[in-house]
Amino acid sequence: MITARNLTKHFHDKKRGLIPAVEDVSFTCQPGRIYGLLGANGAGKTTTLRMLATLIQPTSGTATVAGHDVVADPVKVRAHVGFLAASTALYGRLTAREMIAYFGQLHDMDDAAIAARIRFLADELDMHEFLDRRCDKFSTGMKQKTSIARTLIHDPAVMIFDEPTLGLDVMTARAIVRFVRQCRDRGRTVIYSTHVMSEVEKLCDVIGIIHAGRLVAEGTLPQLQERYAETDMEEIFVKAVGGEAALAAALETKEGRV
Amino acid sequence: MNWRHILTVFLKELKDSLRDRRTLISMIVIPTLVMPGLMFGAGAIMAKVMKKARSEATSLVILGGADSPGVVAALRAEPQFRVVESRTDFRELISNKQIRLAVEIPAGFEAALQAGEPQTVTLYHYESEMKSGLGVSAVEGFFRNLREKTVTERLAGRGLPASLVKPFEVRRENVAPPEKVGGNIIGGVIPYLIIIMCFTGAMYPAIDLTAGEKERGTMETLLCSPVRRVNIVLGKFFMVMTASVTTMVLSLVSMGLSVVVGGSMLGASAAKSAQAAAGGKAAGVIPFIDPAGILGVFAMVLPVAVLFAAVLLAVALFAKSYKEAQSYVSPLIIVIIMPAVLGMLPGIELTAKTALVPILNLSLVCKEMLSGVWHWQYIALIFGSTTLYAGVALAFCVRMFNREDVIFRA
Structure with a gap:
């Protein structure tokens, strides 16, 4: 609300x-x-x-x-809150998994919870294929999916x-x-x-x-x-x-x- | 402050930076390879040029001297001089570096010498030009010998002892151990190098972690996380500090190794010539620096590294783009170099006043510590004042991160 x-x-x-x-x-x-x-x-x-x-x-x-x-x-x-804007970009030198996990850590989640949540989100968003690749090589679609997963890591x-x-x-x-x-x-x-x-x-x-x-x-x-x-x-x-x-x-x- | 968040941000920035080729070059490659290479390369070239200039015969023009054939012949006979045909445009020849100097022998020089009348030989040279300077000292040496010879002859002619004009000798004896001499020479350069490396090591990551993030659009992403800005700043700050200290340590280690290797090479060649000279003191002692001095320098550099990291972060954060940040940060190098160079100058001493000037005080106190002199009051004053400056800079940096007009500067 x-x-x-x-x-x-x-x-x-x-x-x-x-x-x-x-x-x-x-x-x-x-x-x-x-x-x-x-x-x-x-x-x-x-x-x-x-x-x-x-x-x-x-x-x-x-x-x-x-x-x-x-x-x-x-x-x-x-x-x-999960905040997603055209101006919220990804860290190009991190992989999608590292990027999402970083925000999980910043949300004080423990490693097990982060891993489980990433698995769930990757299933949902069909991200497994590029989860361990660096974000700077992503297509726009892959970037958006990673950004979405980043905003959802803490289930806001x-x-x-x-x-x-x-x-x-x-x-x-x-x-x-x-x-x-x-x-x-x-x-x-x-x-x-x-x-x-x-x-x-x-x-x-x-x-x-x-x-x-x-x-x-x-x-x-x-x-x-x-x-x-x-x-x-x-x-x-x-x-x-x-x-x-x-x-x-x-x-x-x-x-x-x- | 939340140390877990600070650590999380720090570790991420570290990982991110270590994957960045530009950071790796500025943090690891330049200090370990390029700096010593540059210094020793430049040193070797300088030495070579000097050696060549010394071994080359001094080309000169003799003006006048038609009625003084003895002096002219002696000058011509010297293998270190190459006498060029006399010309009226000798000034131009000197300026164009075609000859090193011109020697003007006054009319009736030899006759006046016999008569015991005072004479003046004029040397035309090019001030501050290295080869011309070398030539002047060689020709001066020649005339000094001639003068001494004349004096000795005159004394002998009147039956007087040579000690009449030289009633006593002055002799110098060095009490500083040779390694301390090395420490003093290197001690002057090391603080300067440390200051520069500390700054340049921090420069790149400071820009990348602030203006770089803004430009790539990740700053806003980071700010939507539930982490207080102060923790983000500190995480980034520790990364910049790490880069700064790593650059400095690596450059010192590689410099140290080069000095030891270069020193032992020098020592070996000096030993050979010492054998030849029978009993001459070894000139190629490896410059020795007190390890306690090195540790002291590290301790004193830490607050300065904090100061640099905080100032650089704050300044670079203000910029919208990487390029803009570079244009803000580059002039700062001059601001850093000035006091660092000032500290290398001979006349500037450590006083209560200079101890309060950041960077200059570090440069001065490091020089002292490296040659084994510990002024504890000044050390405390410098450490205290620099820590205070660093604290203020860090607080300013946190403040900048909290200013939305800085973070979202459009």
Whole structure:
């Protein structure tokens, strides 16, 4: 379970001054459901998810993730979270097994538990063939599988995905989507950010539309369709953010935001 | 602090680094092979050049001297001089290194010598040019002999004893054992080498473990683990320390071996010439360095290694990419070399003030320790102050790791 309460993050930039990256964002993600955070580039998705994963601290507001407060108890939050982003890479000089085991050790698991868990994950993800090869020689698909195994080594209750299909080929992207569904079906709390409309439509139980750092709309797909009197997700999105002009203006000013 | 996490991070970084060819080259290959090779290679070339310059006849031009045929003939007769035909553009010839120097013999030199009038012989040379310098000393030697000969003749002519102009002799006697002399010479170079190796050994892994991780995108992966940043920093820090100390120890060992091997070779050749000279002291003593001195140097280097590792980690962490980190770190080498070189200079002594200057103090105290002098108060002061600097640097490094604007610098 994730409960974000008035999450706010401001960055200081020498040239541009104070940048409000995320402004007063509140939402709840339930176990066994996928919460989709939809937004254009620079809308504040990554910043929000990084706050939930305790990689960065909120300027104000807070969130409870898997029962722990992100500000008061970030280490405990991380112990129950699996974080997978396009920016979380693998150590090229380690083998897949070493990579996964390293994170098991960092999660204070003992060697027997790590070995058993790796065996289980390798079965699940069909990784046995390349488990003892070095990650720098992997194909994109192999890398993604290893990354997934890395996020799952400690069997986290909450999964945070930050644009995990970014730059992937269709096959790998589909595998990721399938895997995210499995997480939900196993009762995990899942939050998934993307700017791809079709992914949201297919995958997410609840959709939050984030624009210029603010959560501008939230609901299930039917609820949003009803509210904006549109069936197409893209149309809903454009209406929710205040029209194409607003979207273009936001993209221009937010260029380069984290 | 969680030592289990620190150890986990350290062991992973160690494994990762040992699989990296670039780290292996900077940590193992360069110190063991390249450094001594470079030093001895350069030394051998220098010695060869010097030997050649010495054995070559000094080419010179004689200006004037038409009315002093005796001196000119004596100069020409010397096998170590090669007299070139006199030319008016001698200055240019010296500058172009076609001749080493020009000797100007004043008009009526020999006549004035007979009459006992004072004379001045002028040597035109090229200051700071090695061959010209060698030529000047050779020609000066020639004229010194001539002067002494003249003095002796004059004294004899007046029936006076030679001791009149030389009432007493000054003799030097060395009390320092030959190995201590070696210790002093090497003691000046070793601290400098240690400081440089300590720094360069830490440089590569420090960049790889911070900016390198950022560039490859693994920093964010690591930060999502439930490990406190301080433990990550310390794990990485111990890896950088390990690389730094390994580089230093390996380079010292290989240098030491080369000195022993080179020294015994020198000793063997010196023994031969000593036999020939019958009873001459062996000149090729292997420079001896007090083992306690070496241990002392290691102890004193440790806080400096901590300081280097922490500063390098903090600076490199700030960079977004490997390249950027290199451009921040490279100028630091100059900052390190300056005080290290200063410590090798003769006039700079260990005082309460210099003992507080990082790196310089290490350079100075190591020189003392290696020649067997132990200033305990200074040693304590230097160790204490450097530990303090190192502690501050490490705290700064941890602080940098906790700054999200540094970690996620876009």
